[in-house]
Amino acid sequence: MPSSERQLLLDEGAIARTLDRMAQDILRQTPDPSRLVLIGVQRRGVELAARLARALAQTSGEEVPRGALDITLYRDDLEVVGPRPLVGPTHLPVALEGHHAWIVDDVLFSGRTVRAALDELADFGRPARIGLAVLVDRGGRELPIQADVVGERVATTPGDRVDVFVKELDGRDAVEVVRGGRGAP
Amino acid sequence: MSGALGKDLLGLEYLSADQIRRILDTAEPFKEISERAIKKVPVLRGKTIVNLFFEASTRTRISFEFAEKRLSADTVNVAASGSSVSKGETLVDTARNLEAMRIDMVVMRHMSSGAAKFLADRIESSVINAGDGKHEHPTQGLLDLLTIRDHRPIAGTKVCIVGDVLHSRVARSNIWGLLKLGAEVAVCGPRSLLPLGIEALGVRVFRRVEEAIAWADVLNVLRLQLERMEAGYIPSLREYYRVFGVTVERLAKAPRELLILHPGPMNRGVEIDSRVADGPHSVILHQVTNGVAVRMAVLYLLAGGNPDLAEAAKGGADR
Numbered sequence: 001m002p003s004s005e006r007q008l009l010l011d012e013g014a015i016a017r018t019l020d021r022m023a024q025d026i027l028r029q030t031p032d033p034s035r036l037v038l039i040g041v042q043r044r045g046v047e048l049a050a051r052l053a054r055a056l057a058q059t060s061g062e063e064v065p066r067g068a069l070d071i072t073l074y075r076d077d078l079e080v081v082g083p084r085p086l087v088g089p090t091h092l093p094v095a096l097e098g099h100h101a102w103i104v105d106d107v108l109f110s111g112r113t114v115r116a117a118l119d120e121l122a123d124f125g126r127p128a129r130i131g132l133a134v135l136v137d138r139g140g141r142e143l144p145i146q147a148d149v150v151g152e153r154v155a156t157t158p159g160d161r162v163d164v165f166v167k168e169l170d171g172r173d174a175v176e177v178v179r180g181g182r183g184a185p
Numbered sequence: 186m187s188g189a190l191g192k193d194l195l196g197l198e199y200l201s202a203d204q205i206r207r208i209l210d211t212a213e214p215f216k217e218i219s220e221r222a223i224k225k226v227p228v229l230r231g232k233t234i235v236n237l238f239f240e241a242s243t244r245t246r247i248s249f250e251f252a253e254k255r256l257s258a259d260t261v262n263v264a265a266s267g268s269s270v271s272k273g274e275t276l277v278d279t280a281r282n283l284e285a286m287r288i289d290m291v292v293m294r295h296m297s298s299g300a301a302k303f304l305a306d307r308i309e310s311s312v313i314n315a316g317d318g319k320h321e322h323p324t325q326g327l328l329d330l331l332t333i334r335d336h337r338p339i340a341g342t343k344v345c346i347v348g349d350v351l352h353s354r355v356a357r358s359n360i361w362g363l364l365k366l367g368a369e370v371a372v373c374g375p376r377s378l379l380p381l382g383i384e385a386l387g388v389r390v391f392r393r394v395e396e397a398i399a400w401a402d403v404l405n406v407l408r409l410q411l412e413r414m415e416a417g418y419i420p421s422l423r424e425y426y427r428v429f430g431v432t433v434e435r436l437a438k439a440p441r442e443l444l445i446l447h448p449g450p451m452n453r454g455v456e457i458d459s460r461v462a463d464g465p466h467s468v469i470l471h472q473v474t475n476g477v478a479v480r481m482a483v484l485y486l487l488a489g490g491n492p493d494l495a496e497a498a499k500g501g502a503d504r
Contacts (some may be wrong), residue, residue, distance in 0.1 A: 070214060073226040073256075073485075082189075083486050085207075086214040123223045 004180030009136070009154055009162070012173040018151040019048070022133055023055035025149040029131060030100050033060055037096070037127075041105040041117055042070040042088040047166045048135055049104040067092040069103070074116035096125035102149075106164040108134040111145035136175055138162050190486045193305040193312040196321035197361040205362055209331050211482035212475070218255055219477055229258035229488055232289045237279070238315070239265040239295045244449055244473065245315050245325070249292050252480035258289075276300065280308050290487065293317075298354075311487045319352050324483060325448055326358025328476040330366065332468050333403055335475070336444055340367030345397040347431060348407030348456050349378045349418075355448045359405060360388060373397035374407075374429060377418045394429050398439045405446040406431050409456045422455050432458040436466070444468055 010018060030036050036056070040049030046068045053064040068091045072084055103117050114132060121130060133149035138156040154177060156162065161178040165171075190204060197205065218226055234253050238246055246262065253260045263283070274282075280291060290311040293301055298318030305312035316322040333339055344363050350356040350372045363370045364387055371389035372379055373396070384390060391397040397404070409425060419425050436443060445457075445467045453459045462469060 073218075073228040075228075078228060078488065083211075083488065086211055089214050089217055091217070119227070123225065124221070 004178050007177045007179065008174060009177050010152060010175040015135070015173045015175065018135065019051050020055050022135075022149050022151050023052050023059065026052065026102055026131070026133055027056060027059060029148055030102075032100065034062065035099045035128065037065045037067060037092075037094055037099045037101050039067040039069050039092070039101055039103050039117075039121070041103060041113060042068055042090075043169065044106040044164050044166055045069075045104045046088070047168045048106060049102075050168075052104060052133070065093040067094075069117055069120055071113055071116035071120055074120045076112060076116070090120070092124055096121065096127040099127045100129045100131065101127040102131045102133050104133050106135050107162045108132070108137045108145075108147050108150075109140050109162075111141045111143035114145050115143050135164060136162055190483075192487070193301070193314075194323055194483055194487060195301050195305060195312070195314050197323050197326045197358045197365070198321065200323075200365070202365045202367075205327070205330065205365055208327055208479065208482050208486060209334060211486060212327075212331055212478040215478040215481040215485075216475070218481070219251075219474070224255050225257055226255065227257045228485060229253070229256040232258040232488055233287065234258045234260050234290045234292060234484070235283050235288050236260060236262045236315075237283070237291055237293045238263070239276075239293070239300075240316070242294050242315070244476075245294065245322075248473070248476040249313075249315060249324075249480050251477050252484055253292075255477070256481055256484055258484070261288075276304060277307050280304055280310075284308050284310055290484070313483060313487065316354055318354065319357070320354055321358045321361075322354040322448075323358050324476070324480050325355045326362040327483070328472055328479040329355075329359055329405060329446055329448070330362050331475045331479050332446060332472045333368075333444065335471070336468070337402065339363065341369070342403060343369045343371070343401045344403040344405060345371040345373055345391065345401040346405045346407060347373045347394060347397060347429065349409055349413055350374055350383065350407065351378045351380050351418075352410065352413070353407050355405075356407060360386060364388075371397060371400060375419055375425070378413065394431065395435060395438070398431075398435055398443065401443060402441065403444045403446065404431060405448070406457050408448065408450060409452055411452075422452075426455055430454075430456060430458060431461050433460045433464070436461060442466060446472055449473070 038049040038053050040046035049066050053066050056064045070086055070088050070090045072086050131148040134147045135151040137147055137150045137153045163176045165174045167173050236246055236249055250260055288310055292313045292315050294315040295317050298320035300317045301312055301314035314323055346356045346359055360370055371391055373391040373394055414422055443466055445461055447457060447469045451457055451462055
């Protein structure tokens with residue numbers, strides 16, 4: 001067993017700067033900001049969406065509607081891993097029709113969470129457009145899914161872990177990469 | 186994993202407090218699905234569930250069916266009349282034949298106590314007890330717990346079950362579930378309709394409904410089955426209402442506001458006053474709404490999940 005090694009990828013200040021830049025990117029890619037809605041994927045995506053909404057409100061002066069999505073019931077691995085605890089409510093603040101919905105998540109890896117989120121959103125309505133914004137893209141996609149807005153890219157192997165900590169849930173802001181496990185160099 | 190349910194849901198007697206809490210916690214997010222425009226999630230897609238009802242039931246069967254359909258399972262309803270059961274086929278043969286058609290779960294209501302366990306021991310599919318004789322009706326117990334928990338913490342709450350406790354599987358499931366979650370439990374009813382020695386379970390007994398009302402935070406009013414009068418357990422329905430009926434006048438004397446539950450179907454003017462059933466403290470329809478969510482939670486927790494594969498997957502990537 002290789003010993004696992006923890007590296008700091010983003011500290012508190014870097015996360016704040018990264019989210020500000022992501023908010024600008026989101027605004028640039030949203031033709032009509034008044035039709036913008038941010039949808040966080042439970043759990044840490046919800047907190048990140050809240051911070052992006054604050055940053056967007058500072059720029060545009062307008063309140064951005066925010067929703068939350070728990071994709072547990074849309075996962076494709078019930079047969080494999082069995083029922084998981086549902087971590088939080090699904091709540092969408094507006095009818096999605098005509099809106100530019102942004103899915104916000106902390107880490108983009110296999111793409112399966114995003115696939116599930118797209119399926120779930122389709123059951124709520126038909127947004128004019130759906131974008132994807134992630135704080136960290138760690139590569140390793142198993143589906144043809146890419147993010148429109150990426151905070152930070154990091155190369156990882158399947159055995160690595162990317163841990164995102166947010167103050168609201170974990171008491172501190174940090175993104176750490178834990179190297180080790182299977183497939184580690 | 187702590188709180189995992191295993192293959193079947195046979196009764197609350199066999200579950201730990203953690204397992205019960207896990208079902209209730211899982212039911213919470215399922216409530217919201219029934220409020221959506223599209224009341225359906227794909228989680229049980231491709232699962233086949235048989236609702237095998239040897240006894241008449243409207244509410245429970247429909248509630249299970251809604252729960253199954255909202256999770257995208259395929260369902261088949263088998264009623265005892267008009268099926269091979271009425272031709273003398275045994276329970277096990279019926280179930281094995283259904284199983285030979287490759288099903289995943291059986292939801293069963295049966296008039297014999299222990300029928301669900303009997304079946305669960307003999308087939309590979311998951312069995313959910315939807316009421317077996319006088320034994321248990323676990324999903325009713327769970328939805329009652331969820332309804333109480335929506336209004337107040339269960340631990341420390343005083344719940345009195347009023348009426349025909351002797352014949353009631355709802356009472357038994359409630360007693361097990363409430364005691365495990367730390368509630369204080371009492372029963373109240375005519376001596377002829379209370380099981381002998383029920384105090385041994387840790388349950389208080391009230392002979393007068395006025396005393397029960399003075400003590401309790403929650404009343405769970407049981408249906409008085411008309412057959413009980415014919416069988417001589419009580420002198421008459423009118424007499425029962427006069428002595429044990431939960432009326433507005435009696436509730437007006439309560440020292441605190443009570444929550445009123447009833448598992449349905451109600452006999453208005455027998456065990457419960459219409460003004461109470463429709464009154465501000467009645468959560469009877471809230472129970473029905475919660476019933477769908479709790480059954481969705483049970484179906485979800487029993488479905489899927491090959492434990493060996495789960496162990497293997499734990500080592501792998503998660504996102």
